[in-house]
Amino acid sequence: MRPGTALREEYLSDELQVSRTPLRKALTQLMAEGYLVKGKDRTLRIPQISEGELMDTLEARRLLEIASVERATLRAAKEDIDRIEHFIWDEEEAMRLHDNVLVSSLDRMFHNYLGQISGNRVYCDFISQVGYKISLFLALSNTLGEVINEALKEHRDILYAIKLRMPERAGTAMKLHLDNVEKRILESIRCEEERSNDSNEIPARRSRRNFQKIKA
Numbered sequence: 524m525r526p527g528t529a530l531r532e533e534y535l536s537d538e539l540q541v542s543r544t545p546l547r548k549a550l551t552q553l554m555a556e557g558y559l560v561k562g563k564d565r566t567l568r569i570p571q572i573s574e575g576e577l578m579d580t581l582e583a584r585r586l587l588e589i590a591s592v593e594r595a596t597l598r599a600a601k602e603d604i605d606r607i608e609h610f611i612w613d614e615e616e617a618m619r620l621h622d623n624v625l626v627s628s629l630d631r632m633f634h635n636y637l638g639q640i641s642g643n644r645v646y647c648d649f650i651s652q653v654g655y656k657i658s659l660f661l662a663l664s665n666t667l668g669e670v671i672n673e674a675l676k677e678h679r680d681i682l683y684a685i686k687l688r689m690p691e692r693a694g695t696a697m698k699l700h701l702d703n704v705e706k707r708i709l710e711s712i713r714c715e716e717e718r719s720n721d722s723n724e725i726p727a728r729r730s731r732r733n734f735q736k737i738k739a
Contacts, residue, residue, distance in 0.1 A: 594641040
């Protein structure tokens with residue numbers, strides 16, 4: 524659903540074939556997590572993406588995760604490396620099954636675990652908080668399609684640098700990955716805006732043609 528879309532309980536209840544009680548519980552949970560907002564008319568809507576908040580979050584993420592992965596590269600034990608690799612395998616399987624919700628969850632787990640093995644609890648806590656907001660931005664911008672394949676390749680590049688025990692290379696790979704995540708989100712937002720403008724333009728053209736017919 525596009526940002527700004529209104530949600531009506533009665534329509535959702537019919538479409539999902541569920542009663543109102545569990546539906547309200549789910550909507551309340553989504554609102555608590557930031558995936559829904561309540562407008563002035565008290566209608567629940569898909570939230571709009573704030574470009575300022577997006578850019579601030581992405582900038583903070585770069586600073587945190589580059590420093591974190593460099594520390595993690597020097598501290599990672601064999602079992603840590605094996606677990607990181609399993610995250611990537613699970614992401615690939617989820618991608619094959621087109622389970623975007625699972626892909627998003629595993630992506631967050633991949634980044635959170637790197638923060639954990641860095642040994643810096645502050646990095647770990649903040650990466651978890653920022654990562655949650657990134658998942659929200661990915662969902663709202665609909666950046667969870669085939670482009671995930673590109674992100675998985677970037678995850679493997681990060682893992683390879685960790686295996687080589689090369690912190691600078693790991694930091695560079697992480698920076699490239701996060702830069703590309705930013706590009707993919709912004710490109711998806713621009714494409715969505717263009718589609719929205721095109722869909723608004725078509726009715727306007729029809730209205731002008733109808734007006735001309737009436738006038739004739």
